[in-house]
Amino acid sequence: MDTIDLNIIVRFLQEECSEQVTGEVELWIKSSPDNQKLFDQYKKIWDASLKAGIHLQAVDIETELQKYLNQIDILKDHSQPKLNASGNNHLWGFFLRVAAIILIIVNLGILAYQLFPKQPAGKKGFTQMSVANGSKSKLVLPDSSIVWLNSGSKISYDNDYNKHNREIHLDGEAYFEVAKNRSKPFLVKTPEGFTVRAVGTAFNVKCYKEDKFIETALVEGAVKLIEDNESGQKNEYSLKPNEIAKFDKKLRNIVILNKSKNEIVLNSAPQIIENKAAFESTPHIETIVSWKDQHLAFDHETFDGIVNKLERWYGFKIHLVDNNLNNDTYTGTFQNNETIFEVLNVLEKTSPIQYSIKEREIYIKTKP
Amino acid sequence: MNLPDYYLILNFKNNDRQANEFIFRTYYKELFYIAIKYLGNPDEAKDLVQSSFVKLWENREHLQEDKPLKPYLLTIHKNNCLDSIKRKKLNTQTLSETISATDKYSLEEQLISNELEYKIIESVSLLPPKCKTIFEMSRYEGLKNVEIAEKLNISIKTVENQMTIALEKLRKSLIDYLIISLLFITNFF
Numbered sequence: 001m002d003t004i005d006l007n008i009i010v011r012f013l014q015e016e017c018s019e020q021v022t023g024e025v026e027l028w029i030k031s032s033p034d035n036q037k038l039f040d041q042y043k044k045i046w047d048a049s050l051k052a053g054i055h056l057q058a059v060d061i062e063t064e065l066q067k068y069l070n071q072i073d074i075l076k077d078h079s080q081p082k083l084n085a086s087g088n089n090h091l092w093g094f095f096l097r098v099a100a101i102i103l104i105i106v107n108l109g110i111l112a113y114q115l116f117p118k119q120p121a122g123k124k125g126f127t128q129m130s131v132a133n134g135s136k137s138k139l140v141l142p143d144s145s146i147v148w149l150n151s152g153s154k155i156s157y158d159n160d161y162n163k164h165n166r167e168i169h170l171d172g173e174a175y176f177e178v179a180k181n182r183s184k185p186f187l188v189k190t191p192e193g194f195t196v197r198a199v200g201t202a203f204n205v206k207c208y209k210e211d212k213f214i215e216t217a218l219v220e221g222a223v224k225l226i227e228d229n230e231s232g233q234k235n236e237y238s239l240k241p242n243e244i245a246k247f248d249k250k251l252r253n254i255v256i257l258n259k260s261k262n263e264i265v266l267n268s269a270p271q272i273i274e275n276k277a278a279f280e281s282t283p284h285i286e287t288i289v290s291w292k293d294q295h296l297a298f299d300h301e302t303f304d305g306i307v308n309k310l311e312r313w314y315g316f317k318i319h320l321v322d323n324n325l326n327n328d329t330y331t332g333t334f335q336n337n338e339t340i341f342e343v344l345n346v347l348e349k350t351s352p353i354q355y356s357i358k359e360r361e362i363y364i365k366t367k368p
Numbered sequence: 369m370n371l372p373d374y375y376l377i378l379n380f381k382n383n384d385r386q387a388n389e390f391i392f393r394t395y396y397k398e399l400f401y402i403a404i405k406y407l408g409n410p411d412e413a414k415d416l417v418q419s420s421f422v423k424l425w426e427n428r429e430h431l432q433e434d435k436p437l438k439p440y441l442l443t444i445h446k447n448n449c450l451d452s453i454k455r456k457k458l459n460t461q462t463l464s465e466t467i468s469a470t471d472k473y474s475l476e477e478q479l480i481s482n483e484l485e486y487k488i489i490e491s492v493s494l495l496p497p498k499c500k501t502i503f504e505m506s507r508y509e510g511l512k513n514v515e516i517a518e519k520l521n522i523s524i525k526t527v528e529n530q531m532t533i534a535l536e537k538l539r540k541s542l543i544d545y546l547i548i549s550l551l552f553i554t555n556f557f
Contacts, residue, residue, distance in 0.1 A: 010532045014506070016513060041546045045488065045538050046507075052401070052485040053508035058410040059400060065392050068421050072388065075422070336451060339422055345415045 004028050009039065013046045071341055074316070074360045127161075130154035131172075134315020136291070141166075145186065148175040148292040151312040152208065173206040175292045178221075190214055192249045193228035203239075204289045208312075214247040217288045227252070237266065242285055246278065259284045287333075294337060300329040303353075307364065314340040321365035325353065373437040380437075381428050391437065392421055398493070399445050401486040406449040416452055420445040484545050491541045495534055502527055503534040 004025070011017050012025045029039045131137045133152045140146055143162045149155060153172020161167065166178075166186040178186045180200030188196040190207040194214050201221025207214040216225060218239040225245055227235040229252065237254060239245055243265055245256045253269035255278040264275045283299035290297040296313055298306055303325040307318045330351060334343055344355045344362070355364050379387035399420060403413035423444050431440065492500060505511045505519070513527045520527075539546065 006536060007528055007532050010535055011528065014513065014531070041539050041543070042535060044484065044546055045535060045542065048484045049488050049492070049503075049507040049538075052488050053510070055401070055404055055410055055485070056397065056489075056508055059396075059414060061393065061396050064396065064414060064418065065389060068392055068418055069385070069388065071418070071422055072425055075426070076383070336455065339419060341422065342415070342419050345418075349411075 009042055013042060070357045074357060126156050126158045128154065128156040132315060133312050136294075143181065143184075144179040146177040150174065150291055151315065170205055170207060172208050173204070173291070175202070175204045175289055177202045194247055195226040197224040197226055198222075206288075212249065214249060215288070216245045216247075217285050218243055219285065219289060225254075227254070244282055244285060244288065246282060248272075257282060290333065293335075295333055295335040296338070296343070297333040299331050301331070302326040302329055303364070306330060306347075310340065310343065316340060317361040319361065319363045321363055325364075325366060373435075374433045377431050377433045377437055381431060388425070391424075391441075395438065395441055397489060399441070401489045402442075402445060403449055405483055405486045406453060412452075416448060417445070420448045423448065484542070487542055487545050488538065491538050494541070495537060499530050499534045499537070502530040506531060
């Protein structure tokens with residue numbers, strides 16, 4: 001048999017041939033290398049199309065579509081522009097943002113000036129800059145110091161900033177690169193009578209209202225921490241590069257540690273917080289400052305901490321349904337401007353959680 | 369002037385739900401298969417396709433109505449796939465798991481066979497409509513010829529003929545891939 005009806009080969013592949021025909025086809029295949037080659041080609045398509053079918057059966061397109069539409073719905077409500085760290089095509093957006101920041105500052109300056117026109121000279125109101133959850137901002141102060149403002153944070157300064165000193169009020173988290181000027185110290189004041197004093201240096205201060213601690217991390221240079229205690233006196237502490245200070249707002253004790261050297265520099269109340277516990281609950285300094293480079297980093301973070309960070313970072317309301325998720329800690333970094341859904345998908349794969357979206361809010365619970 | 373996606377893109381940019389659904393349904397299978405080809409895992413592929421569609425939506429302002437949508441979407445998706453592989457490679461643990469779990473040859477074979485599966489999906493979508501429906505019912509849905517004939521109210525002979533036409537058309541359009549993939553097998557086995 002030299003030639004064969006293609007119909008028969010197809011039915012052979014479908015296993016819908018009689019025994020006799022099956023034997024004939026097998027003979028035909030073995031009768032020449034060309035026949036074998038041709039048959040192998042059909043067989044390859046046949047098997048690959050079955051596999052393709054198996055993969056396709058694994059997806060329910062309607063479910064996927066619903067998931068996509070939910071994501072779009074939730075994103076529609078949060079369509080603030082993202083601050084992108086790099087990329088030339090964002091240059092125009094960058095200029096617009098800078099222009100917007102300058103405009104806001106100018107506007108607030110004018111507004112403040114009109115509100116307080118009768119104050120004595122030198123106290124002509126203030127400038128305020130705030131960033132909503134889901135955004136970040138970078139601004140240059142009148143003395144050329146640079147401030148990166150993290151999500152949900154606010155800074156303000158009087159309009160005589162840089163005249164006699166440089167005083168900033170911070171609520172939230174900011175990273176500072178302070179322009180050197182020995183004669184005018186740079187002061188970051190937090191609402192809890194806790195001040196960070198710098199001359200020329202780079203450091204991060206985190207003091208969100210709802211946080212338990214005020215956390216100061218020094219990247220380079222030197223800063224002094226000044227605490228106004230209840231008796232009206234001042235306690236002062238110095239930080240060296242790579243050191244992190246955690247000041248407990250309520251108990252007013254302080255721990256200073258250096259993660260890279262594995263060293264507790266100071267613990268003002270070891271009976272309240274053990275050295276080991278303080279050490280474990282503090283992230284590495286690289287993790288602490290990574291937000292300014294748009295890296296979303298977790299370092300031994302519990303789910304409470306992760307949820308807290310995600311809410312600020314993306315500006316979504318996230319509900320943690322189960323409390324038993326806080327027994328484990330997680331470490332990892334997202335540095336490609338991932339969407340919140342990409343982050344949640346990774347968390348779903350690497351931890352015992354699953355998430356759902358209801359009425360544009362996110363719910364996280366333990367996997368059943 | 370032929371502007372096939374003009375109104376689609378216009379509506380998509382205006383956040384029209386139907387346009388959104390249409391684009392998703394039209395390109396889902398193809399994007400899914402590209403992702404499978406790169407990642408080899410349906411679960412990861414699903415997530416990746418989701419994020420590509422979200423990225424398209426986020427970038428809808430940049431779409432031009434007078435250009436076809438598909439190349440733009442495919443570019444977004446392929447970059448997304450590559451980023452995902454890069455991220456995976458950064459994760460040394462995943463990489464070492466991949467290496468230990470599969471030896472070099474079977475990994476290579478896997479890639480070629482994924483490529484062929486993806487090409488089949490693409491070629492099937494180009495078959496004549498009737499031929500396409502019958503082939504999909506047989507191979508993707510696993511139906512027997514009798515069942516297909518009953519469902520479509522046609523004779524078994526027609527089903528058989530259409531299957532033969534489909535297979536021959538696929539073989540012709542995929543001949544280059546078939547040669548590579550069969551060469552590979554004869555070399556190593």
